[in-house]
Amino acid sequence: MKINVIGDYILNNNKSNEDIEELSIFLGQYAAALLSNGAFTSRISRCTQRIAESYGYDLHMIVWLKYVNLSISQKDNYENRRTQVSSNPPLGTNFRIISDLSALSWQIYDNNITLKEAQIRFKHIMQNKNYSFISMLFFSSLANAAFCKLFEGDMGASLCVFMGTFAGFASRYFLTKLKINIIGMYVIVSFISSFVAYIGVHLGITKTPEIAIGLSILYLIPGVQIINALTDVLHEYTLMAISRGINMIIILICIAVGAYLTLSIANVSVINV
Numbered sequence: 001m002k003i004n005v006i007g008d009y010i011l012n013n014n015k016s017n018e019d020i021e022e023l024s025i026f027l028g029q030y031a032a033a034l035l036s037n038g039a040f041t042s043r044i045s046r047c048t049q050r051i052a053e054s055y056g057y058d059l060h061m062i063v064w065l066k067y068v069n070l071s072i073s074q075k076d077n078y079e080n081r082r083t084q085v086s087s088n089p090p091l092g093t094n095f096r097i098i099s100d101l102s103a104l105s106w107q108i109y110d111n112n113i114t115l116k117e118a119q120i121r122f123k124h125i126m127q128n129k130n131y132s133f134i135s136m137l138f139f140s141s142l143a144n145a146a147f148c149k150l151f152e153g154d155m156g157a158s159l160c161v162f163m164g165t166f167a168g169f170a171s172r173y174f175l176t177k178l179k180i181n182i183i184g185m186y187v188i189v190s191f192i193s194s195f196v197a198y199i200g201v202h203l204g205i206t207k208t209p210e211i212a213i214g215l216s217i218l219y220l221i222p223g224v225q226i227i228n229a230l231t232d233v234l235h236e237y238t239l240m241a242i243s244r245g246i247n248m249i250i251i252l253i254c255i256a257v258g259a260y261l262t263l264s265i266a267n268v269s270v271i272n273v
Helices: 002-036 041-054 095-111 115-127 133-150 155-177 182-202 209-215 223-234 238-265
Strands: 057-063 067-074 077-087
Touching: 002 041, 002 057, 002 067, 002 077, 002 095, 002 115, 041 057, 041 067, 041 095, 041 223, 095 115, 133 155, 133 209, 155 182, 155 209, 182 209, 182 238, 209 238, 223 238
Parallel strands: none
Antiparallel strands: 057 067, 067 077
């Protein structure tokens, strides 16, 4: 009888170890997915902790741009604990993914979904995350061109911005596939977008050249990072806010360098354009 009790304890303990290992991997992937799609730090922390609590674990986490560090412990057995460090994919923006992942955390919390089912739903969300490249290319270019009307640009400027955004967006896609360093990529893409827009200016199809060249690189501005950095400050995630801010400043400098190359090659002054 005593042997059976000991055997049951060993089996249950091994099961808990497997559960916490599987859960720690899932939580690391979940937090990284939220971050890489544009969620602010407070939301990442709350959603991930909600899932851990649903399975009977305490979670403490540190979020960085490159890594997410998770410390997980079982509530009724502190000896059963793990530390998980997950690498984060490149930063992007997909609000649909953020919304679906947040909803998944509430589904797990409210409906007692098993970890296996949660993993299946997570994979389904991530597999359906992207629109087709052609549709994103066209509509991103069209949306950026539409901003010309807000800044009193003419139809020629809209056409220049459309073509500049089209060329730059396509270039960024292929450079990402080639795994080019993000700093060099932003310089190249900014240069391509602004130079293609300048070609239209040089051909004389617009009477508002400053709008055409200036708005051709507008889509590259990391607006989500700016908002997330401010949100992190408000929620007292100061170190993450500083990290986002520094990363944002570097990207803005790269965009400015690319545009400056166009102005230098075209021999156009900043005052005139």
